[in-house]
Amino acid sequence: AQSVTQPDIHITVSEGASLELRCNYSYGATPYLFWYVQSPGQGLQLLLKYFSGDTLVQGIKGFEAEFKRSQSSFNLRKPSVHWSDAAEYFCAVGAGGSYIPTFGRGTSLIVHP
């Protein structure tokens, strides 16, 4: 069975600074990987996904993530954070042939002006 770990519960950055949110997964084969964002009081919105191919994936809102098989990681990055990026971010992993992704517990992003 697959699992996913988001080691950071909270991350605080200044507006305009770069951002990296960590995600590590456990799965025997090539996983399907997702990053979702959840703003307060709302549901999850898909930022980006990786299935195969280019290991650097571009998403919405200026986010990108890189799949590193050797490190079992799929970290989310953004070069310059905006105050509106303050939210909860969830990494999820799934296996081909299944339909239910496994979600990490989330990382709360706090943006200082």
Place this chain on the structure above:
Amino acid sequence: NAGVMQNPRHLVRRRGQEARLRCSPMKGHSHVYWYRQLPEEGLKFMVYLQKENIIDESGMPKERFSAEFPKEGPSILRIQQVVRGDSAAYFCASSRGEDIGQPQHFGDGTRLSIL
């Protein structure tokens, strides 16, 4: 609005009452998933349904919880005889297909509070 619609957004119940949560999937989606989210926790899968069929309910408590997705109308998650521990945010998601390659689209959730 072509997104996943959940209602009500907030629901307050007293212990022992019933809670009904509704979910209308995105247009063209026939797969519905229910998740529960507790404070500072990720989403926990509860149940996966297609029209008139429960495909996987492995994440749903065996007692008091039930779900349906009738041929007509929204999917319903029902919690009978609610207890304080049922307080949580319940999210519905839908997808076009059942494979993981069909990403799930989420509603804004129902926040259930038990007095």
